[in-house]
Amino acid sequence: MARDRSLDEFARADSDSDGDDGDDGGADAADDPASADDDPNFADPEPAVSTYAFSPGGAACAACGETVEKRWRDESGLVCGDCKAW
Numbered sequence: 001m002a003r004d005r006s007l008d009e010f011a012r013a014d015s016d017s018d019g020d021d022g023d024d025g026g027a028d029a030a031d032d033p034a035s036a037d038d039d040p041n042f043a044d045p046e047p048a049v050s051t052y053a054f055s056p057g058g059a060a061c062a063a064c065g066e067t068v069e070k071r072w073r074d075e076s077g078l079v080c081g082d083c084k085a086w
């Protein structure tokens, strides 16, 4: 008897999760167009050739090798403020 009851409850829980799956599917479908829109936006802020570069973790200067966050494009590449010929 007790087993029959627990099976019945299991069946109910199963039908409940079916309803949740339907909701999740709808949310995923709504998210997809937004994700597609985000991708092109990520590419836009970084042009192929920039005169200025900011690296949050720091990056090596092309002239002196010093690790700096802000670099500018010069004849030898991206250099620090000290090496940039202003």
Ligand SMILES: [Zn+2]
Pocket: 061, 062, 063, 064, 065, 066, 079, 080, 081, 082, 083, 084
């Ligand atoms: Zn430098």
